[in-house]
Amino acid sequence: MTADLYPYTHLFEPVQVNGIKLKNRLVMGPMGNISMAEETGRPNAKMIAYFIERAQGGVGLITTGLVPVSHGIDPSVTELGKLSYFPRIDRSRTVYAGWRDLAEGVHAYGTHIFIQLTPGLGRVGSPECLINKYRLPVSASWNPNFYMPIVPCRPLFDRECRRIIRNAGQAAADAKAALIDGVYLHGHEGYLLDQLTNPAFNRRTLGHFTNWQTFGIELVQEIRRRVGLRYPIMYRIDLSTALNATYGDRMETVTSLKKFRNERLPDMTLAYMENLVKAGVDMFDVDLGCYDNWWLPHPPTSMAPGCYLQVAQVVKAYFTERGVKSNAGLEVPVVAVGKLGYPDLAEKALREGACDLIMLARPLLADPQWPNKAYAGRVAEICPCIGDQEGCINEFVEGGHPQCAVNPRTGFEDVIPRDLAPLGRKKNVAVVGAGASGIVCACVAAARGHSVVLYEKNRQIGGWLVPGSVPRIKYDVGNYLNYLEHRLAMAQAEHGLQLRLHTHATVDLLTDEGYDAVVCAIGAEPVKPPIPGIDAEHVVQAVDVLLHPEWAEKAARVTVIGGGAVGCETAYWLAYELGKHVSVIEMLPSFMKGVCTANRGHIIHYLEDKGVELLNGTQLKSISKEYITVVRNVSPTLPDPYLTWTPLLPENIENPLVKPIKQELKEMNIPCDLVVLAMGLKSVDALYFACQEQRVVPEIYYMGDVFSPGRIFEATKAGYRVGNLM
Ligand SMILES: Cc1cc2nc3c(=O)[nH]c(=O)nc-3n(C[C@H](O)[C@H](O)[C@H](O)COP(=O)(O)O)c2cc1C
Numbered sequence: 001m002t003a004d005l006y007p008y009t010h011l012f013e014p015v016q017v018n019g020i021k022l023k024n025r026l027v028m029g030p031m032g033n034i035s036m037a038e039e040t041g042r043p044n045a046k047m048i049a050y051f052i053e054r055a056q057g058g059v060g061l062i063t064t065g066l067v068p069v070s071h072g073i074d075p076s077v078t079e080l081g082k083l084s085y086f087p088r089i090d091r092s093r094t095v096y097a098g099w100r101d102l103a104e105g106v107h108a109y110g111t112h113i114f115i116q117l118t119p120g121l122g123r124v125g126s127p128e129c130l131i132n133k134y135r136l137p138v139s140a141s142w143n144p145n146f147y148m149p150i151v152p153c154r155p156l157f158d159r160e161c162r163r164i165i166r167n168a169g170q171a172a173a174d175a176k177a178a179l180i181d182g183v184y185l186h187g188h189e190g191y192l193l194d195q196l197t198n199p200a201f202n203r204r205t206l207g208h209f210t211n212w213q214t215f216g217i218e219l220v221q222e223i224r225r226r227v228g229l230r231y232p233i234m235y236r237i238d239l240s241t242a243l244n245a246t247y248g249d250r251m252e253t254v255t256s257l258k259k260f261r262n263e264r265l266p267d268m269t270l271a272y273m274e275n276l277v278k279a280g281v282d283m284f285d286v287d288l289g290c291y292d293n294w295w296l297p298h299p300p301t302s303m304a305p306g307c308y309l310q311v312a313q314v315v316k317a318y319f320t321e322r323g324v325k326s327n328a329g330l331e332v333p334v335v336a337v338g339k340l341g342y343p344d345l346a347e348k349a350l351r352e353g354a355c356d357l358i359m360l361a362r363p364l365l366a367d368p369q370w371p372n373k374a375y376a377g378r379v380a381e382i383c384p385c386i387g388d389q390e391g392c393i394n395e396f397v398e399g400g401h402p403q404c405a406v407n408p409r410t411g412f413e414d415v416i417p418r419d420l421a422p423l424g425r426k427k428n429v430a431v432v433g434a435g436a437s438g439i440v441c442a443c444v445a446a447a448r449g450h451s452v453v454l455y456e457k458n459r460q461i462g463g464w465l466v467p468g469s470v471p472r473i474k475y476d477v478g479n480y481l482n483y484l485e486h487r488l489a490m491a492q493a494e495h496g497l498q499l500r501l502h503t504h505a506t507v508d509l510l511t512d513e514g515y516d517a518v519v520c521a522i523g524a525e526p527v528k529p530p531i532p533g534i535d536a537e538h539v540v541q542a543v544d545v546l547l548h549p550e551w552a553e554k555a556a557r558v559t560v561i562g563g564g565a566v567g568c569e570t571a572y573w574l575a576y577e578l579g580k581h582v583s584v585i586e587m588l589p590s591f592m593k594g595v596c597t598a599n600r601g602h603i604i605h606y607l608e609d610k611g612v613e614l615l616n617g618t619q620l621k622s623i624s625k626e627y628i629t630v631v632r633n634v635s636p637t638l639p640d641p642y643l644t645w646t647p648l649l650p651e652n653i654e655n656p657l658v659k660p661i662k663q664e665l666k667e668m669n670i671p672c673d674l675v676v677l678a679m680g681l682k683s684v685d686a687l688y689f690a691c692q693e694q695r696v697v698p699e700i701y702y703m704g705d706v707f708s709p710g711r712i713f714e715a716t717k718a719g720y721r722v723g724n725l726m
């Protein structure tokens, strides 16, 4: 990341939002505080420590994640036994103390905080309520549930809509009493507020809320009535769900999309926003998309930096042209969101007037000190978000709470203090392997005062991050690699860490050096199963061809074996950057299983766009010079491999309504000149077990891919924890 525009004069300029003055132009984006509250909904120590950490990092305004005000109305927001994995503020005095502690805590660092109120999830909530509560999920009209489109969501009654509005007014009044500085309405991404205020989802023909603007406007009016004139109200909106632009002709053919053709278009959204200002809104942030094209509201690594700056600019231009002013007589600030964690880009957007404030959501999970570091010009020290969404979104989709792949303390600020653990006895430590886990471990151990040697068999540090950052769409991984290089250089200069490149650490070497502790972080190696022809010259590993694109030079047709993240991202690179005709085969019914829905959707959508052939249910049998032979399940019961508008369900959730996949196997040949293997990784654990057996040192650890081939998320967590333990 560059610091060409330093000092960042515009990022650190105050701004007035109705009755409050924010100290700078940086806003922490809302990220669901899932499982960060007591079962009653009272914010717990984890949530409070998490936000205080970000306030200490210098951000001007914090916004909380979504807080539903429709318990008892939207059955998907409450769990059985009236438990809640969301924080609540609609529950009388039981929960207030948590909110006050939170507000007082962040105020101590000069940061303001808004609470994000949501009318509910509606059709994008879990349909499990049908099975465990015998209640249909709800929406604005009869709409298919997002996770299981076969489950219908019933329209809310007018009286239920009115109750949600009343609840929101009460919640806002309670938030104000709990010292929260403003309310923030969750009107984007196809959640219930968007469902009620978007003709794609609200097709009501009877009753009070047939006009798609009515619910939102009455909601704002009620909140304004309850909180008074000077209390800030912020509203989050998508300029458009962009479903027609995403899916084109499929909007006519896919049953679950068909209903949504009549989406709110940008000029309709702008007119609605102007009406919302009249009703009492003081500030907006704006993005694009909804659940059904989930990569838009949750832009993954493969999307461009600042992807929605133009969207913010459209709103700003409209407000300027129409002279739109808030009820407080102020200009209505427009907050830009979406991959803005690059200080130069953010400063440039403000200087050029594309927006008034910069929202940082994931960048503040990756590095809560982003604002302080940007202010001080220490940009190389900012730990960048890599857009993988492994630790943040995916973690809570799978039942956890928000964390971060590159920041092992995120979500654990309550139990892992910012200061490293004090040193008991100084030790001589060897860390073997300079991938992400080894580097983090070595830097942490050295910073605590140990004498650390980091061994790397290659001439370069980074491990899988090196090939992993080759595709242009993985530029964030490249930024992370640069950050690790910088961190390592600082540890060498300040803490005497020794880096030994191009050195093979053997049992003998480790024994001879007389270390007190050894950490094996060697990583993993690509799998190469015994398939006829696999040793041929035109068969290469994905990680190798990424480092040697010249190997693909003469190939016109390439087949990638394995449709996980590595296989599909390599296919993307081969098709988009090297111009190859690409096929990908995958044994499972779906591609990129286990990868965040947003990241998966974006890659698969654009693989289809580029004509990459995705063959699911397909197993490699043999490789010949001009083709590969596969056995393919050609049963029509196999899912469409390009399906991105419905997510893959987590494995522990059974869909009783899904039809079983039948087997109709057919052998076929796929012509190709180059075969790229992306069939997974296996641990390289021999050194660890040899050291353990021979009792080379009194203290020995293994971590990252050596323990279990996986992701950066697990690697950095292990690196930090072991480095902080020894
Ligand atoms: C873990 C996580 C949880 C999120 N939860 C919410 C939420 O509760 N409410 C909301 O409006 N947006 C939510 N978002 C979207 C973010 O606020 C933001 O719009 C998105 O991450 C893009 O911004 P960024 O590139 O700065 O991260 C969430 C995003 C993440 C990563």
Ligand code: SF4
Pocket (backbone or CB within 6 Å): 362, 363, 365, 366, 384, 385, 386, 387, 388, 389, 390, 391, 392, 393, 403, 404, 405, 406, 407
């Ligand atoms: S888990 Fe990944 S995407 Fe999420 S905040 Fe951390 S680095 Fe960014």
